[in-house]
Amino acid sequence: MPDRSSNRRTFLKVTAVTGTVGVAGCIGDEDVDPDEEDPLDEDGDEADANGEPDEDREHHIDVGTSAGGTMDVGLAVEQGVAEESDTLSYSTVESPGYVGSTYRMNEDAFDAAFIDTNTMNKAQEGLDMFEEDPVDQLPWQGMLAFPYSIYMMARDGTGIETFDDLAGASVYPAEPGYSTRATTLDVFEQDPIADVYDEMDIVDMDVADAPGAMEEERIDAAIAYGTPGIGNTGWVVEYDARVDVHYVEHTDALIEAIEQFPGAGLSIYDDNPGEEFAWDQDIDTDEIAAWDLNVTVATHPETPDEAIYELCRVGAEHGDTIRNAEERFTPENAEDLLQGALDDYPFHPGAAEFYQDEGVWDDDWVVGDRDEVGEYFD
Template identity: 35%
Template sequence: MGGSSQGSTAFNSMQALARALNEHSDTLRMTVEQTQGNVANMYQYDQGNIPAIATDNNTINKAVNETDRFNDEPVDNIGYQSFRFNGLDIFWVAVEGSGIESTADFAGKTVYPIQPGFGTRLLTEEVMRVAGMWEEVDIINVNTSDIPGAIEEGRVDAVAVYGSNRVELTGWAKQIDARNDVYLVDVADDFKQAIEEVGGARLAEIEPYGWNQEVTKVTDSIVSWNLDLQCLLGPEVPADAAHELARISHEHGETIREADQTYADHSDPADMATAVIPEHPVHPGVAEFYKEQDVWDDSWTVGDEA
């Protein structure tokens, strides 16, 4: 399974699922590979390097429709859908001393819109472009592991960070919390409107969570653009294996959340299917599982077996 970068939400969730397979499945084991992110995973799968990947619905939609990055660099092969395993709440923080109070203050500032290759970066960049912000700011492109150091060096004014399922911050955001002084900013109406206009995003206003430092000096709420994560499985993944993957996720959530407390609750199998994109096929093994659990929607399609 292609995960994402070390410490990312997708990587941690897949590691937790792999652990549950080791403990509770007699037939299936899964190795999680560290990769360069959700978008990069689509190319890894297309090139035949990985038979299954963790990615997100915005990236899947863009790959299917050959838009944005996938317009210039399309992929010929896209794995079949399975289930939503996590969700990301993406939002802005400003660096102490930046003078930023609102997204309206971003013009001329240096902004980190997350690491290139991440699905969260793809979505954040699109929202920024729709809001007319992208051309007004200076973009810094570094790996997530390097952003706390860049902040310490005074090279960054604002950062897009994210947490998982309103439970905890992703690993690299925790490093920012530990090493840097940051705070939440107000989100102007034009940026909120941009979130609502972008198909792969979902606008939400939520309470802050996961921070050890006080981040509410400007605002005490988070306006986020949310992203659903799911696995794509290739037709070469046997139906029995895909069915077992879904079964373990459904029946052994307690084991999974011992390793990753942000992993989605699949005790109700209907919650596994909330992120299915009707225009793209579901893996035959997962489709069979959904039918057994009476959560299959006849408007969905089943992928062909290899």
Template identity: 35%
Template structure:
């Protein structure tokens, strides 16, 4: 499936990224980075492959399938602490930190005819809900949130993958869905497909105080309140909502010790110097600055030495962080 490590020769380095599913934010960001490297680097080639999600990527890394992965901090923390999915199946090897590439903002929509108006209705239960595909980091965080809030056990859970859920929506087999967009700009590709195939039947629902408190109590989630974005239909009109509540999750590129520091440095340089090019491929690309790139850094996890060098050169290194070691210097 993947190329374990970073291939290097006289012409530079190739990194192969575990980029989650087709149409995901990771795929879009990875393909954008690949385009930036192709157009603006003589040293780096980026290849992106499909995987089953951020949580699954940590297992892929542990098994040596990939040395560069997309991953979220919540899944990473669960792996470190042997919690959630990792309680029964822990991993031995974890990557080092690179830089943030997205903030995924999850929210609720319901289908016409469901009768759902708020998260209080979901807590009462009796619905079929889609909390994102198993294996996704967004699913792990959403499942944690719904269990904490009391919604999970009261409803039937649809576990279809993101390629199939638009068909389930079209056939009316789901009442409410957790969908997400990136950086306040655009819905993930599979969520756009849900929007199109719902035939105008989606609408945003209200989050009650208990649900907002549940979001704010979670270490792995950020609470964001804003207008829904990225839809072809007006999802605000049904209930007259100007803004809705999102639970947000940050994703970053992470690298193993066999990825050459020069490759990681060059990936960061391309993103920083040429984010306009990246945005031509992925409209949700961040406005990269060293400060933005480090928003996802966890103080207790090592930073890849190639990234550490980049941050030091841009006066963005924090001495409280720990620099890891690479096999090749």
């Protein structure tokens, strides 16, 4: 991964891209039960997209997209492609979360999908749900769509000042089933901070109930997360309005844990981080260290190279068009599409060609070979 730096938008980004004529078409009859939900779905937004292939364009891709905020970003990308490409058409297809999208694309249900890099890493390593139910092929990397930066907050009056103080505290890592929770607990399980995690009292409840539980002092500390430069997610905004909180100071051990976990990126925000995440109160810090859940557009291996190349071009050159429809799409150029890329994990060859042409490719990265689709597992 790229080295972290200290600036206003030092967040790690990735994405994978989408797909092709005829690989997937439509979602089939298989019933895939995802093990976790889209972390952006907590606000309950729902959207339907009925994009039809444009017969005047050379390539068409169907893109699996979770409901809620992810759907908002997906529809914005669809709009950007419609306005800025003469060769590619794009249809949004609702899909059941990031894990469910991984399984559906494995069954050739569509050409690309919004999937977070932690889920992709687990699929490659056969961890968690993929240990008992592995996929036959990985979704290949394409381009970043948006990051969620995750960090720790504590109620005032708890005596919690640093990450080490979370030992023995009641800690809320988001609702069971959320990818933000899964990524947080994966980070906490890393050796440098596992001893602190072992002593935490982990709280399980719906995100809708968490602000009230914090107000009632049943939760000492909770994660916060949001898109940098835009703000926190809805339930965090609610506890910001109801409870006096402060940032839990990161330790060197926490930084080390984030850096060594391959499913998350490290970001340091040191230019007015309270404003970066739109806090409505003084959170008592000049610097936030966050672990990032990077949501990407990942591709089916058989999606035509030309289609993925064009998708990446639109993302890199016309991000403003996409952001006019949904501001959470964060990449502003080709390099942004790559930040946070997974090492030793295949890129779609169409994406790789685009990044090579733009001069932002790292020769240590892996270009997927369609003759070796099943060979990229650890």
